[in-house]
Amino acid sequence: MMKLITMVTNTTMLGKAGGNLASGVFELKDIPDDLARPIVLTLKFDPSKIGEGQQAAIHYFNETNQIWEELGGQVMGSLITVQVNQMGKFAVLAVENQIGPSDHSSIVDITRHLRFQLIQ
Numbered sequence: 372m373m374k375l376i377t378m379v380t381n382t383t384m385l386g387k388a389g390g391n392l393a394s395g396v397f398e399l400k401d402i403p404d405d406l407a408r409p410i411v412l413t414l415k416f417d418p419s420k421i422g423e424g425q426q427a428a429i430h431y432f433n434e435t436n437q438i439w440e441e442l443g444g445q446v447m448g449s450l451i452t453v454q455v456n457q458m459g460k461f462a463v464l465a466v467e468n469q470i471g472p473s474d475h476s477s478i479v480d481i482t483r484h485l486r487f488q489l490i491q
Contacts, residue, residue, distance in 0.1 A: 375400045379460055386437050393420040393427055394463035399455070409454040416463035418449050425465040429453045432460040439464060 379385070379396040394416040414429060421427050427446055430439040439462070444453035451463055 385432050385460065385462075386439060391464040391466070392462055393417050393465050396432075396460055396462040398460045399458050409456045411452060412455050412461060413450055413452040414461065414463050415450055421465045424468055426468050427451050427463050428466045430462055430464045431455070431457065432462070434459070441466060 376397055376399050379398050382392075382396050385396060394414050397414065399410070399412065412429065416427055418427075427444070429442045429444040429451055431442055432438075433440050441464075442453045442455065442461075444451040444463075455461070
């Protein structure tokens with residue numbers, strides 16, 4: 372089974388990604404539409420397009436709802452990798468960091484713990 376990835380040049384129909392795009396838009400095609408097992412997708416993005424308080428995340432364009440759905444991913448330098456199990460259009464978008472209150476309290480607890488360890 373052959374897989375084909377192409378760069379999408381007409382992105383006007385792809386919703387409101389706008390200034391959040393940190394990479395080109397790529398379309399992954401395969402026959403049939405469903406994959407038997409996930410594909411590891413790695414995209415290169417422009418780190419300068421990721422603002423302060425933001426992070427890079429791979430998104431899938433949902434053709435039915437005309438919205439970008441966040442998939443996440445592992446970042447290494449200017450590359451981001453995620454597993455996908457569908458064909459479609461993918462891009463790296465800059466999104467707000469997802470640090471919640473529980474994460475913040477954990478950081479505070481660790482900091483207090485480290486201070487306690489340093490005092491003794």
